[in-house]
Amino acid sequence: MSGSNVLNTTVFSGTLGTAPFGITLLSLIKAGLILVAGFVIAKLIKIQVLKATRNTTYVWIINEETASALYNLILFIALIYSLEEIGILSYKLWGIPLSNLLTAILVFYFSYLLAKKSKDYMLVRAPKSKLPETQVKAKLFYYTVVTVAFFLALSIAGISGELGTLLAAAGITGIVLGFSAQTVVSNFVSGVFMYFDKPLQIGDAVRLRDSSGNILEGIVEDMRILSTRIRQWDGTLVRIPNEKLFNSEIINLQRYPARRTTITVGIAYSADADKAIETILKVLNEEPYVLAKPEPRVYVEDLGNSSVNLVIWAWVPSALWTGQNILRSKYQLLQKIKAALDREGIEIPFPQRVNWFANELRVKVEGKPEEKGEA
């Protein structure tokens, strides 16, 4: 008998009883060597990729995440080969060959990685102006690939035959779950409608008013399947379920390049309205962020209880009339109008009321105690 034959003798018969795996010492050694070789190669590749991350400009692909993914891939492949070597892959788990199950996991995992990397690539390559649109497209692509990979993996694992049954069961379960998960479904459907309706996009400044009249204002940070995230001007992040957003009144503050702002200024009845209009127009013409075209206008809007109300219509760049920019646009403008009116001696009055008394009013003025003494 040759040495190899000796080595091929079943060695686990003692410990494993009937030795159902039929593992030989040689196959075990080979499996061990494959694992070690896989580990060494994985480690070397990981180190090389990590080194490359320091110099590359392609950080979207050559990064720590890719290094770890490659490391896992090589280890996983080595594991499959080593399991094959010891003959375990032909065994079945829940009626599915182990080889199919592992291949299915491998296909799904790497499809997922590919989809994720592609999504990142799309976002990195997108020009800034098309970023919001690309973000939505990249997410759609990502979810499509992951879904297809999921069903492909099921097919590889050999449970596609059972898939029909599974889907039918899912249909019934869906109806049952539908009632319990109404909100989730509703949010999802609203998210889909919002995508096609496009009342807002990532990066837009918006003002939302819900059915209770609550107002929320900020920048759209992200639009997900179930919810939308808005960064308010004070820096806090609000997550709004898509259903709620869909039913809200949405005012997009930056959809168009310019918008008209309306400011009301009250002046005293004794003030010269023409002079006040001229003064305000001068300030508007000198203000950089009030557009020269369309021209700003100032009218007497209302003869109020306490003041003559002038209304200012000024067109402004939308981007400069929201959020923090208001500090240097709107508020600065208001301050300049106030200063100009003050300079011209035009009074901005307090609310005042004239009272008439039916009978003549007698007013008794009391002097100070010392004055009384003098008297």
Next chain:
Amino acid sequence: MFGEYQLRTQFVKVGDTKIHMLEETEELIKYRRDNVRVILKKSRGGFRIVPAPAEGYGVKLLLIDFEERIMIPPRETLYFYLTAPIEAEVLLGDTVVDRFQISCEKYALYGTPEIGAIARYWRSGVYASEPESPGLIRIMITNKTNKWMEMDHVVVYIAGTVMFYSYYRAYYPLVKVEFKSDVPEVNNTGEPPREGLTPSKKPLPLPNFLMRW
């Protein structure tokens, strides 16, 4: 005004803006302009003050309204000058240390509120020769149609454009306006409007622009 200066204690006036360079120590210089303060380490090279296009808060177009309308006969070409808003850049090598307005800052909506764009706004007379102004733009209008054409404003693509300068004046590149139909096509050529001017940087190709409004 525009040009290269040594890194030493001095005072430079650019338009109405004053720039102070003050040697703090043997190796440090303080740059001061209005509220801007920068500490520079002395080196062999100097710094440059060059003109920059009037992009303001980040617009791409410059809209100049003419104080008088222009009429161009069929198959004729006309050259003229307009005054134009400009900005100035202070450069150390190719690095921008400071950027500021030299002209009055004003914007306008070019087009309609739905599909227009915000443009830098300026109003200028039409001059046959160079007028007295820190910023100038030379326009060449060619009417290739068979009818008289009228023009009362011009819109030029200026984002990232090269500028040309002499010591006292800044020039936008020569702008060619061509009437092939009723909608003029505007081309920022990137070429100097006349000889003897220094470019602020290497010219880059800029897109032609159809003046629909």
